[in-house]
Amino acid sequence: MAITKNPLVRYKILDSCFRNPFKNYTINLLLEAVNEKLFELTDDESHCIKLRQLQDDIAFMRSSKGWEIELAELNDAKKKIYRYENIDFSINNAPLNEVEMTEFQSAIQVLSQFEGMPQFEGIQEIVAKLNTDLKIQVKEEPFIGFDRNQDLKGMEYFSKLYHSVQNKQPLRITYKDFKAEEAYSFVFYPHYLKEYNNRWFLFGLHEASQKPDYNVAIDRIEDIENENIPFIPSSIIWQDYFSDMIGVSKPEGAEIVTVVLHFYGVTGKYIANKSLHETQKQKWLDANTLEVTIKVYLNYELERLLLGYSNSVKVIAPQNLISKLKERFNAAVELYG
Numbered sequence: 001m002a003i004t005k006n007p008l009v010r011y012k013i014l015d016s017c018f019r020n021p022f023k024n025y026t027i028n029l030l031l032e033a034v035n036e037k038l039f040e041l042t043d044d045e046s047h048c049i050k051l052r053q054l055q056d057d058i059a060f061m062r063s064s065k066g067w068e069i070e071l072a073e074l075n076d077a078k079k080k081i082y083r084y085e086n087i088d089f090s091i092n093n094a095p096l097n098e099v100e101m102t103e104f105q106s107a108i109q110v111l112s113q114f115e116g117m118p119q120f121e122g123i124q125e126i127v128a129k130l131n132t133d134l135k136i137q138v139k140e141e142p143f144i145g146f147d148r149n150q151d152l153k154g155m156e157y158f159s160k161l162y163h164s165v166q167n168k169q170p171l172r173i174t175y176k177d178f179k180a181e182e183a184y185s186f187v188f189y190p191h192y193l194k195e196y197n198n199r200w201f202l203f204g205l206h207e208a209s210q211k212p213d214y215n216v217a218i219d220r221i222e223d224i225e226n227e228n229i230p231f232i233p234s235s236i237i238w239q240d241y242f243s244d245m246i247g248v249s250k251p252e253g254a255e256i257v258t259v260v261l262h263f264y265g266v267t268g269k270y271i272a273n274k275s276l277h278e279t280q281k282q283k284w285l286d287a288n289t290l291e292v293t294i295k296v297y298l299n300y301e302l303e304r305l306l307l308g309y310s311n312s313v314k315v316i317a318p319q320n321l322i323s324k325l326k327e328r329f330n331a332a333v334e335l336y337g
Helices: 007-018 027-042 051-062 098-112 123-134 155-167 238-244 265-273 300-308 319-335
Strands: 074-076 079-081 171-175 184-196 199-206 211-217 221-226 257-264 281-286 289-296 313-317
Touching: 007 027, 007 051, 027 051, 155 184, 155 199, 155 221, 184 238, 257 265, 265 281, 265 289, 300 319, 313 319
Parallel strands: none
Antiparallel strands: 074 079, 171 184, 171 221, 184 199, 199 211, 257 289, 257 313, 281 289
């Protein structure tokens, strides 16, 4: 909700004016003060309100649906002064009214959608307490669908991994990747958690190989123990690290390349509105063909993404990516041969 479309913002501005004993606010000075604050919050004059809106806001604050505020009968040069009868009063200390209850109900309904997600552990207890204390009834049926995988293996370790990154705690991880027949363990210094395609990955320093951006898929973890050794911090700026790739894997010795793609038909319109990558540049070659250019590392995730668009995309460059996708499409054709 835009900040000026939320009346609570305006009510709180007015509340601070009504509590000020050192300035005599006439209706015009109130309007000026509210609009100055709104402009400060939005940096956009179009969000300023008119006198009629201000009068409606004051009327609501005085009503039983608001806070039943009491304004003193004061005048300055025959102009009415707007100030609380008791300047120690504040709507922030008053019981919740209908507007605030509605805001809380909306917030609780959103929060309740996160129940069961490990990164929001404890949210169920918080929602239950708010429901009890505020006597708010939240709809039973969720009305927001988040893209998540509740059954993803290994998520029982998420909280411990989160706190290990936060508290700089070295770990011994027992791990079984897709290629290994048996699980194996290693010492790991956790630095960053990353979600991609409904899977979580832990990045950090792998002690044995000294690889600083070692990638651990959480669903392949079988056990975690704390290691009582000094923590080795990372020198990697992780937000920048992921800005040059799609997904989570950076091949050894890889360099950033310019990838040129042609998207066709409805898919082109979709990609024009939902970029593949932050470096995306695009232009329509004709009514049916969108040319997209991105600068990224070539990795498995990029290949999988492009394969998902099937016959709606054609790779124009680089040649080695074209060759890889041809091999994959030919292998797919053989499966149906």
